[in-house]
Amino acid sequence: SSVRNRYPSYTICCLTNRLMSYVNKREQDKYRNQKNGSDWERPPVEEVFAKLTTHFTKVHTRQCADEAELADHVVGLTINLAKCRFRKKLTPISVNANECNVPKDTVDRDLILKNTWLKALVAIPKVQPRFAIAVWKKYPTMKSLLSVYIDPTKSVLEKESLLKDLMTEGPLGNEEQRVGEICSKRIYRIFMAQNGHINTDEVENDAEYFTTNLN
Numbered sequence: 001s002s003v004r005n006r007y008p009s010y011t012i013c014c015l016t017n018r019l020m021s022y023v024n025k026r027e028q029d030k031y032r033n034q035k036n037g038s039d040w041e042r043p044p045v046e047e048v049f050a051k052l053t054t055h056f057t058k059v060h061t062r063q064c065a066d067e068a069e070l071a072d073h074v075v076g077l078t079i080n081l082a083k084c085r086f087r088k089k090l091t092p093i094s095v096n097a098n099e100c101n102v103p104k105d106t107v108d109r110d111l112i113l114k115n116t117w118l119k120a121l122v123a124i125p126k127v128q129p130r131f132a133i134a135v136w137k138k139y140p141t142m143k144s145l146l147s148v149y150i151d152p153t154k155s156v157l158e159k160e161s162l163l164k165d166l167m168t169e170g171p172l173g174n175e176e177q178r179v180g181e182i183c184s185k186r187i188y189r190i191f192m193a194q195n196g197h198i199n200t201d202e203v204e205n206d207a208e209y210f211t212t213n214l215n
Helices: 001-005 018-032 045-055 069-083 108-113 116-122 130-138 141-150 155-162 181-193 200-204
Strands: 012-017 057-064 168-171 174-178
Touching: 012 069, 018 045, 045 057, 057 069, 069 141, 108 116, 108 130, 130 168, 141 181, 155 181
Parallel strands: 012 057
Antiparallel strands: 168 174
16 A cells, blocks of 8 residues: 555555465465474465455566566566557667667677667668768767758758768778769757657658758
């Protein structure tokens, strides 16, 4: 009840692991060793769980037979929470961007994972690691890129095209491919977006187009 009172808007999940197995085993041991006069009494497990259901709201209970069932149930709960439509999705622009954004066969994988700025760039959807490396070589810190993005003397169109001519490097160090207009525009609009919850594809498709400084 103290937990319920402290978090009235939350659904409380009460999981037990091998509880009934333990209770049944103790009962059998008591029956086999009646001569020893064990004073153990069977706890009112069913009554307690019944009261959780009838006396409290938003309380979820589950008796699991083993660790595997317990793990499956927890996984199911967390997946359902992640899919809740009312829950705001975490932004991929994070200094702790997950390693899963960097393919295992990426040549510069170790470099990216050790560099916060590179990880933030790769965390942007559709920004390939080689494009992130090209941006990083020209602008080695986020501050260096943002200083250009907030420069009032440059137009929005100039800023959107800022990165398009940066060249990626091939395995032998030769220039291979331009970052391109689409990627350049995407990076600019993601970092300068005024609505933090807008979809990245929507930004790219002019859902939040910047009208200031269009000279």
